[in-house]
Ligand code: SF4
């Protein structure tokens with residue numbers, strides 16, 4: 600069976616938060632004068648091209664910005680559900696900081712999902728378990744509002760969809776919030792205790808976080824492209840996992856080498872795993888490519904078939920396979936993205 604195509608779409612690169620570990624808090628504002636919101640016609644163009652291509656695909660709504668800031672997000676979801684005459688869409692997964700997810704919006708999306716019998720997963724990104732630490736991580740936040748929105752979405756989804764909508768949490772462990780991670784896990788596992796069909800705590804983030812479960816909490820270390828700093832973050836993370844009793848020994852290998860050593864071929868699966876789509880329809884090989892250096896196509900100008908066969912994409916994959924990068928290029932000093940390598944060489948490498 601063909602591998603499912605994953606479109607990772609940033610319908611906006613604006614965010615109302617400034618989390619300390621995110622590019623949004625970068626003092627050298629990224630994408631100066633290039634930020635925007637996807638037009639409905641662009642979304643329609645992408646979805647129509649996927650129908651014309653005729654292969655199964657999933658949508659991951661996350662890239663740099665907060666998707667629920669987009670005033671048409673429910674219209675986008677309605678369109679992809681209604682236009683999916685060939686039943687090609689396998690799932691939609693949306694990451695959110697939860698601040699804009701009003702009860703009206705939650706209800707609209709859940710009702711649409713149930714009506715069309717689709718798979719929908721929401722991932723609430725948390726960086727704390729208390730208002731004080733939330734403000735330390737991001738001064739724009741309103742912790743109580745986020746908790747309220749999370750509960751309202753979840754309660755309605757459980758009531759209406761009876762476990763068919765995935766409710767997920769992502770918690771990035773940092774020095775500042777480590778001390779409240781256990782309470783965070785406890786808070787949400789207790790909240791879902793009586794309605795859980797299946798509950799899973801995920802910590803091997805890169806391998807398992809994309810899998811769908813009805814309720815899950817994914818823990819992950821803070822990312823850093825500096826290998827030394829990344830190793831410190833990994834050590835903090837793995838010490839916590841040991842304390843929690845979910846792993847026996849620490850994982851502190853240097854990131855670059857760890858990916859390569861463990862999987863033997865390439866350090867990064869991103870160009871094989873994701874078609875990362877910018878709000879203006881540009882497609883790039885990587886979600887770390889904020890300035891679109893690895894752009895290899897545009898959905899408004901080409902069919903999906905042409906995009907997936909782009910000569911630039913082939914060259915990007917070859918460079919990764921051969922460990923051959925231009926000095927100063929994005930991939931040269933990157934610690935990589937470890938995806939599900941079991942799928943990489945299954946057909947489309
Ligand atoms: S909510 Fe997400 S996109 Fe926004 S600043 Fe925080 S981590 Fe970045």
Ligand code: SF4
Pocket residue numbers: 867868869870884885886887888929930931933934935936
């Ligand atoms: S090596 Fe790094 S920059 Fe290059 S595609 Fe992979 S994750 Fe992106």
